[in-house]
Amino acid sequence: MKRVILVGTLVTLVLGLMVASVYAESRRLIIQGSTTVLPIAQKCAEVFTQKHPEANISVRGGGSGTGIAALIDGICDIADSSRPIKDKEINKAVERRIDPVAHVIAMDGIAVIVHPSNPVNELTLTQLKDIYTGRISNWSELGGKNQKIVVISRDVASGTFECFNKLVLKKQRVRPDALLQASNAAVLSVVKRTKGAIGYVGLGYLSSEVKALKIEGILPSEDTVLKGTYPISRPLFMYTNGKPKGLAKDFIDFVLSEEGQGIVKEQGFVPLK
């Protein structure tokens, strides 16, 4: 009888220790920032937690500025950003003894697309901006047919719009009568059926049913985006405080791994490879 009690106590102790150690290992990671990076971070967190169930990752949006501010305030472990950190932010970080370290995790490239029958093959950034702000409204002004330009844009909350807005429109307003589509796939579907249409999609969504235009003489491709020669492209960042350690390191390593970069591609961005 005594023996049974002894063994029982031992087993309970060992089990208790195991449970305790699992709890101790349950780690927390807070990721915050850019809505453009959000789908990558979210999907990566999802897959990562499936492999490491003890990891507790919370991913929030809020925009690049909010993310970097949160990193400086020590509220988050990883700040997602679709732009490099600004000098002002670096100064503030130094004041708070935070050392922001950048990790480029993907490239974001946007292809400008038209109907395959459209004879126009290339545009300059200024022409593209004029089309979207309403200064140019007929293809004949660009050497094409005498045809009204049907301007297709994305919902203003999307990361694709944010990037296009910054790199092409320079934050000028899109003409109000531009058609709004709520996803890359919807833009593609309208452009391939509309002769006078122009639209833009993430590079990952490009298909042979539409024609991608050269911008400033350069055709969008994974190669030109990676080299940075294609003008509507930008790197996407994750910032950490100092060199990443522990869970933050594991997570960023995962994002940069083959599997993580696969997710990057799946979400319509250009993997670093």
Add this chain to the structure above:
Amino acid sequence: MKRTQKENLIRGFFCLFASLSILFLLGILIVLFKEGLPIFKVTTFKEFLFGKFWYPTYEPPEFGILPLILGSFLVTLGALIISVPLGVASAIYISEAASPKIKEFIKPVIELLAGIPSVVYGFFGMVVVAPLVAKIFNLPVGLNAFTASLILGIMAIPTITSISEDAISAVPKRFKEASYALGANKWETILRATLPAAGGGITTAIILGIARVIGETMTVLMVAGGAAVIPHSFFQPVRTMTATIAAEMGETVAGSAHFCALFAIAIVLFVITLSFNILADILTQRFRKRLG
């Protein structure tokens, strides 16, 4: 346990379930107003309702939803022009003219229209109807208020038909008999006796049809084109209130002015649908009184 106790218990149980939906409605209302009202710290009520530009993410932002309200109304009006004649005519045919065999077939078929998911309508509109509309009317793009009206009109037919049909069937037989006795033929009886008597019910049907159309989201998001401009014609892309909420809510920062503005649009939409429903209720009651 006594029998009465048991009965009370069961009654209480069902009462609980019945009141649950009131609770849900209340919860939705509270959230709508809590999230939506803060927008009026950023913009005024007048600028919000009557502003002509919707640029929620620019610096400085503009939150004018007039183009969205007008877009919703234009599409609804177009849908009514299509669905009211079709819906009411089907109802008359089903209740007055069709043989029982045809009636048995056609009624479920019309009701089946209501069972098709709106995303399927939207896809059909985008892929089949829109290119056709563009071709027929020689337009640069087929995604416009006209195409949206066409599809929404078809979607509203089951609502209008089934409620109108109930109203027409509810007209007491003596009304018709009196008409026949005066020497009217079938067509005259329908037009002069049955339809006026069922008028209130048909109006209710139309109003519920309006509520159905104005709240429809997925289809208009896919088919109406989505340009937030004050519409001047049916052949122009428009954006409705529902489509705006659906397209922009997903990636908006919670608690931002844009987020509040989307909730405020939902409040406007809620008030509109609620008033239509109350109107329908009042009319139904009047109609019942008149038929006594």
